[in-house]
Amino acid sequence: MGTATSTSQKTEEYFERASKALAGKVGHDLRAPNPLPLYIERGEGGRKWDVDGNEYIDFLGGNGALLLGHAHPDVLAAIEKAASLGTHFGSDHPLHIEWAELVQRLIPCAERVRFVNSGTEATLLAFRVARAYKQRNKILRFDGHFHGWHDDVIHGFHPPFEADGSLGVPPRVRETMPALPADDLNRIDDFLAKDGDVAAAIIEPSGASWGRVPLDPGFLSGLREITERRDVLLIFDEVVTGFRFSPGGAQQLYGVIPDLTCLAKIIAGGMPGGAMVGRADIMRVFEITGDAEHDRYQRVVHFGTFNAAPPSAAAGIAVLGLVATGAPTARADAMAERLRQGWDGVLERHGIAGYVYGPSSTVHVYFETDPERAGRASSRRDLETREPLRLKGMPGDLIGEYQRLLRAHGVDVMSSTGGVVSAAHTEADIDEAVDAFEKTVLALRGQELVRTLGS
Numbered sequence: 001m002g003t004a005t006s007t008s009q010k011t012e013e014y015f016e017r018a019s020k021a022l023a024g025k026v027g028h029d030l031r032a033p034n035p036l037p038l039y040i041e042r043g044e045g046g047r048k049w050d051v052d053g054n055e056y057i058d059f060l061g062g063n064g065a066l067l068l069g070h071a072h073p074d075v076l077a078a079i080e081k082a083a084s085l086g087t088h089f090g091s092d093h094p095l096h097i098e099w100a101e102l103v104q105r106l107i108p109c110a111e112r113v114r115f116v117n118s119g120t121e122a123t124l125l126a127f128r129v130a131r132a133y134k135q136r137n138k139i140l141r142f143d144g145h146f147h148g149w150h151d152d153v154i155h156g157f158h159p160p161f162e163a164d165g166s167l168g169v170p171p172r173v174r175e176t177m178p179a180l181p182a183d184d185l186n187r188i189d190d191f192l193a194k195d196g197d198v199a200a201a202i203i204e205p206s207g208a209s210w211g212r213v214p215l216d217p218g219f220l221s222g223l224r225e226i227t228e229r230r231d232v233l234l235i236f237d238e239v240v241t242g243f244r245f246s247p248g249g250a251q252q253l254y255g256v257i258p259d260l261t262c263l264a265k266i267i268a269g270g271m272p273g274g275a276m277v278g279r280a281d282i283m284r285v286f287e288i289t290g291d292a293e294h295d296r297y298q299r300v301v302h303f304g305t306f307n308a309a310p311p312s313a314a315a316g317i318a319v320l321g322l323v324a325t326g327a328p329t330a331r332a333d334a335m336a337e338r339l340r341q342g343w344d345g346v347l348e349r350h351g352i353a354g355y356v357y358g359p360s361s362t363v364h365v366y367f368e369t370d371p372e373r374a375g376r377a378s379s380r381r382d383l384e385t386r387e388p389l390r391l392k393g394m395p396g397d398l399i400g401e402y403q404r405l406l407r408a409h410g411v412d413v414m415s416s417t418g419g420v421v422s423a424a425h426t427e428a429d430i431d432e433a434v435d436a437f438e439k440t441v442l443a444l445r446g447q448e449l450v451r452t453l454g455s
Helices: 009-019 073-085 092-104 119-134 171-176 185-194 219-229 247-254 280-286 292-299 310-323 327-349 371-376 396-408 427-446
Strands: 042-045 047-050 055-058 112-116 138-141 196-202 233-237 260-264 275-276 354-357 362-367
Touching: 055 427, 073 310, 092 112, 092 310, 112 119, 112 280, 119 138, 119 196, 119 233, 119 260, 119 275, 119 280, 185 196, 185 219, 185 362, 196 219, 219 233, 233 247, 247 260, 275 280, 310 327, 310 354, 327 354, 327 362, 327 427, 362 396, 396 427
Parallel strands: 138 196, 196 233, 233 260
Antiparallel strands: 042 047, 047 055, 112 275, 260 275, 354 362
């Protein structure tokens, strides 16, 4: 296995060019230099290689999109076949329908499907649909939960949750996006009883940021009961959990069925694509009837040049056909459990104040940096928490160094301290990643960035 520090000549050259060509020097905020961005040249299975030939065990997985790993032959063949017939028609096509039918069969709430190009587009459209259907203006959200980067949701997911999320966003967006902690069902019930202008509540069913902040058991079923009783739609953001937590997503796994669901990433097999799906009666807001008054003033408008483009549809069909067997999800879950146990064992052996957790094929690491909590903890279990400000508030210098060191030892993660595991990862991949994690943790301890129990 190569390391990120073995050579970086080409990476440095690309970064110099990028600095003169790309606004912000990178194409996504999570790709920021540390000290240099990664420029990946190819991927295969659970690994990828950068332009300098350095090899990484990949737990970024296309930002969670690659449940089957890199360059799965069935997906590549499907894309090649579709692209050979034309990459874009500006019209619906047979693959569009087949893709939608697969989504219907897998996702419990998907009585109707509307394709988009990303998770951000899916949540934006879900809000528009919910507001139109209920004829109300507000969407209830929860502290720390991430729903994309459009104006409505760019705040509220990163501590401090009450702070602005970006320059350039009008402050009035907050008026229609109230937020509450996801830890008090009675408070949510009271809020909805008093505010009759809430069309829907949106939540990541994994807990905030694909499970970095886990939910209390029973929260989802309690929220479903409250929203039904208060006549408020429930939206699941399953951009990450969809097809990963089970073939039918988190809603199938937990047995809680929302009214609308936002999907992306895995749904398009690593190609650009997403969907907003839901109950047939709600999704009728899209219908064009031919009545001029209705079609101009009484329906939801939705465009999108590349919605369900043939290569994306083909890739999505290939992936979802395999997902439907249950095998990829089961394999990824098993490899993730092996990784969680391995990484947690490292923390146990060295007495590090922290723990490893995560549902399904996700992995998160929490390092306790509060000296009082670390000092009075008699075991690592004493550190377990569901507090968003703790789990999403680890120091930036710790996170940056953790990611840098892991890369130097040949492992890349998705965001913060966590990542996703694919069905393509092998036991050898996991065991090498455990060794890299141990070297990383020992280096962090040597820099006094992490604490040991009782210190």
